[in-house]
Amino acid sequence: MIAELGLAALWLAAALALLQLLLALGFAKADGAKAARPLALLQAILTLLAFGSLIAVFLRTDLSVALVFENSHSAKPWLYKFAGTWGNHEGSMLLWVAVLSVSGAALAVLEKRINEKMLVASLGAQAALGLGFYAFLLFASNPFARLNPAPLEGRGLNPLLQDPGLAFHPPTLYLGYVGLSVAFSLAVGAMLTRQVDAPLARAMRPWVLASWIFLTLGITAGSYWAYYELGWGGWWFWDPVENASLMPWLAATALLHSVNVLAARGGLRSWTMMLAVVAFSMSMVGTFLVRSGILTSVHAFAVDPQRGTFILALLAIYVGAALILFAARAATIREGAPFKPVSREGALVVNNLLLSVILGVVFVGTLYPIIAEALSGEKISVGPPYFNAVAGPLALILGALLFVGPLLRWRSDRRPLAKWVLPSALIALVVVGISFAFAPEMSLLARFGLAFGTALLPASILPLFGRSLKRTPLAVWGMVVAHLGVGVALIGMASDSAFTQEKLTVARPGDKMQVGPWLIELAGIAPVAGPNWTAIEAHLRASRGGGTETLRPQARTFTSPFTETSETAIHTAWNGQFYAVIGRQRDEGWQLRLWWKPFVTLIWLGGVLIGIGGLIALVGRLWRERRWGRQVAE
Amino acid sequence: MKPKHQRLTLAVLAIIAVAAAVLLAMWGLRDRAAYFFTPAEVAIGKAQQGAAIRLGGMVKKGSIRQRSDGVTIDFIVTDGSHDVPVVYRGITPDLFKEGSGVVAEGRMRGKTFVADTILAKHDERYMPPQMGNEVAEHAAVKTVQQ
Numbered sequence: 001m002i003a004e005l006g007l008a009a010l011w012l013a014a015a016l017a018l019l020q021l022l023l024a025l026g027f028a029k030a031d032g033a034k035a036a037r038p039l040a041l042l043q044a045i046l047t048l049l050a051f052g053s054l055i056a057v058f059l060r061t062d063l064s065v066a067l068v069f070e071n072s073h074s075a076k077p078w079l080y081k082f083a084g085t086w087g088n089h090e091g092s093m094l095l096w097v098a099v100l101s102v103s104g105a106a107l108a109v110l111e112k113r114i115n116e117k118m119l120v121a122s123l124g125a126q127a128a129l130g131l132g133f134y135a136f137l138l139f140a141s142n143p144f145a146r147l148n149p150a151p152l153e154g155r156g157l158n159p160l161l162q163d164p165g166l167a168f169h170p171p172t173l174y175l176g177y178v179g180l181s182v183a184f185s186l187a188v189g190a191m192l193t194r195q196v197d198a199p200l201a202r203a204m205r206p207w208v209l210a211s212w213i214f215l216t217l218g219i220t221a222g223s224y225w226a227y228y229e230l231g232w233g234g235w236w237f238w239d240p241v242e243n244a245s246l247m248p249w250l251a252a253t254a255l256l257h258s259v260n261v262l263a264a265r266g267g268l269r270s271w272t273m274m275l276a277v278v279a280f281s282m283s284m285v286g287t288f289l290v291r292s293g294i295l296t297s298v299h300a301f302a303v304d305p306q307r308g309t310f311i312l313a314l315l316a317i318y319v320g321a322a323l324i325l326f327a328a329r330a331a332t333i334r335e336g337a338p339f340k341p342v343s344r345e346g347a348l349v350v351n352n353l354l355l356s357v358i359l360g361v362v363f364v365g366t367l368y369p370i371i372a373e374a375l376s377g378e379k380i381s382v383g384p385p386y387f388n389a390v391a392g393p394l395a396l397i398l399g400a401l402l403f404v405g406p407l408l409r410w411r412s413d414r415r416p417l418a419k420w421v422l423p424s425a426l427i428a429l430v431v432v433g434i435s436f437a438f439a440p441e442m443s444l445l446a447r448f449g450l451a452f453g454t455a456l457l458p459a460s461i462l463p464l465f466g467r468s469l470k471r472t473p474l475a476v477w478g479m480v481v482a483h484l485g486v487g488v489a490l491i492g493m494a495s496d497s498a499f500t501q502e503k504l505t506v507a508r509p510g511d512k513m514q515v516g517p518w519l520i521e522l523a524g525i526a527p528v529a530g531p532n533w534t535a536i537e538a539h540l541r542a543s544r545g546g547g548t549e550t551l552r553p554q555a556r557t558f559t560s561p562f563t564e565t566s567e568t569a570i571h572t573a574w575n576g577q578f579y580a581v582i583g584r585q586r587d588e589g590w591q592l593r594l595w596w597k598p599f600v601t602l603i604w605l606g607g608v609l610i611g612i613g614g615l616i617a618l619v620g621r622l623w624r625e626r627r628w629g630r631q632v633a634e
Numbered sequence: 635m636k637p638k639h640q641r642l643t644l645a646v647l648a649i650i651a652v653a654a655a656v657l658l659a660m661w662g663l664r665d666r667a668a669y670f671f672t673p674a675e676v677a678i679g680k681a682q683q684g685a686a687i688r689l690g691g692m693v694k695k696g697s698i699r700q701r702s703d704g705v706t707i708d709f710i711v712t713d714g715s716h717d718v719p720v721v722y723r724g725i726t727p728d729l730f731k732e733g734s735g736v737v738a739e740g741r742m743r744g745k746t747f748v749a750d751t752i753l754a755k756h757d758e759r760y761m762p763p764q765m766g767n768e769v770a771e772h773a774a775v776k777t778v779q780q
Contacts, residue, residue, distance in 0.1 A: 336637070338636070338637050339640070349647070353647060353648070353651040356648070357651050357652075360652060360658075364656065364659035368659075378669070378670075379688075380667045380669055380670065381669075381688055383739075386663060390659065390661075390666075504723065504724060506703065506705055564728035566725075581725065583725035586704045587700075591704060
């Protein structure tokens with residue numbers, strides 16, 4: 001019954017989306033915005049109802065629903081029954097669609113800055129997006145399909161996904177991914193109604209910022225999850241699925257910066273529209289990569305060529321239509337105010353160009369193997385050697401741009417900038433020198449990452465100098481915090497790649513070993529059991545100087561489905577993490593893989609700082625607008 | 635500069651950036667893309683010495699040997715007719731066993747393949763059994779069965 005309710009809600013939502021689209025196309029004569037607003041809101045309520053129904057059947061482990069049978073099990077802890085709702089293809093697509101319609105409703109209800117004509121056009125674009133994905137759900141990925149007779153027990157959830165991370169990482173990432181649809185729809189609406197100007201940018205900015213914050217936090221969380229769950233000691237593998245989330249982030253980062261130029265100076269109009277289209281297109285490319293089943297990963301749940309073709313067709317239609325619209329309207333979009341090369345605009349243009357090039361090389365590297373295989377049958381894998389060598393140096397140049405870009409004034413800056421940039425350059429130079437003296441073996445990328453990251457710590461705060469701190473807008477504080485986060489993350493990445501110490505060994509209880517500054521003793525090995533798994537657990541005592549820490553890595557065996565996984569044990573110290581994995585039993589004892597990773601935590605701390613910076617800026621923008629709005633009203 | 639000229643300059647810059655990205659990617663892919671090889675291809679010397687490649691096939695029955703350090707193993711990847719000896723230092727993945735499919739990432743050193751990473755075939759229900767080697771794997775199974 002609940003499942004049928006969910007399915008009915010989904011069909012109804014699709015019908016409303018069609019109505020909303022027709023309204024925008026001008027077939028209905030009713031006052032556009034008055035009708036479109038409730039339609040969008042109702043749609044969101046219906047998709048949330050559908051999503052809630054799916055959660056309900058998962059929580060009750062209703063095995064007559066095929067999806068529950070295939071992906072759940074009555075003995076699973078309730079958190080994974082709940083989060084398992086989106087731990088499969090159909091459920092995660094339903095979440096996708098729910099976020100899409102909620103974004104549309106938020107646009108309809110909250111957006112008061114743009115005029116009604118543009119709002120109706122934008123909601124029409126949002127409805128067009130919705131229709132395609134409703135169709136995908138209803139015709140190619142129905143989450144509510146029934147089984148008759150109902151099986152007695154479900155097949156269980158992939159143990160790699162049975163982790164609290166599943167409750168947080170996908171929804172956050174999707175809010176970012178699909179939230180970008182609002183920027184897309186606003187751009188389409190603005191181009192349709194020929195209103196590409198600064199007020200549009202000010203309306204678009206909070207939506208971009210909010211999506212970008214979720215994307216940043218979602219990627220950061222995903223990276224940490226992969227780090228502790230996979231037990232490989234790495235935090236980024238340049239896996240196509242990771243790239244699928246990185247590409248929208250790169251585009252959104254570029255958009256976030258260019259939309260500021262449009263909002264403040266009326267410049268980069270066409271470019272910003274283009275980026276808004278590209279950013280959400282990258283979200284759809286990511287969805288295609290992950291959901292079509294052409295990739296191999298924990299994220300690819302099933303292979304079904306029909307689904308891949310369906311998403312590819314949607315992608316082609318939406319991106320194609322948006323680009324045609326762009327081509328048709330580009331000539332009518334007015335030029336912005338001119339600026340000198342050395343200016344805030346100039347720096348932001350360089351930022352955008354670099355981000356676009358990085359996006360381009362990641363895009364080519366991610367899709368090349370798929371295209372090559374489709375065309376010639378050749379099996380190619382493109383991995384870290386390519387991405388690090390090609391994207392790494394570009395990212396470093398982008399980091400160096402942060403020494404000067406945020407200090408520049410709008411339009412033209414003729415001040416002698418050397419005295420501002422010189423200290424940063426000097427710090428970077430000193431770090432490079434010191435690193436040569438103490439760690440001559442470091443890779444170029446790590447060495448300069450460390451140098452630029454360190455120099456960025458003071459450099460990112462420089463824009464606050466000479467300002468009255470009380471009167472500094474929150475948006476500037478947000479920028480400072482986010483750029484500081486970039487520096488912090490760079491140091492973490494460089495430190496992890498350069499200073500990590502690893503030990504792979506076989507030990508018996510009582511054996512001692514040295515890993516970096518840590519003295520490790522294998523105190524014992526014991527079996528343990530959880531709700532749906534059993535495990536062999538090592539008891540490690542780690543000490544350096546003072547007290548002793550206890551780590552308990554496990555080798556788990558899940559019963560449904562039968563899978564072996566390894567649970568890492570991590571001890572976080574102020575200056576890094578000690579990371580332990582237990583392997584198999586050999587004649588000589590137990591395999592242990594131990595890492596000492598100095599300052600690795602800074603990677604995710606940096607990511608969180610970047611997100612917090614975004615949040616501060618968002619709050620500042622919204623607050624300022626409200627105050628302005630009130631003043632205008634008075 | 636007139637606004638019109640500035641816009642033209644920016645448009646040209648954007649096009650140059652896109653072109654640069656493509657050129658850079660092509661340059662990067664030329665010698666950094668790891669190609670997938672079967673034991674038969676390795677046998678006729680198609681795999682370049684020292685280049686990053688993937689080797690895929692079956693773990694030959696009875697070929698896994700543990701070295702005395704407890705963490706290094708030697709085994710043979712086969713497609714039924716050709717064998718490639720592999721050495722790997724590390725913890726093997728959960729589903730790595732004799733007679734099942736495997737993909738190893740690493741380099742050829744002389745006649746031996748030195749693996750940095752081993753990917754074993756995971757549960758079909760979650761992981762599509764491609765891992766870049768579905769075809770090779772099926773071919774290998776067929777040959778072995780014959």
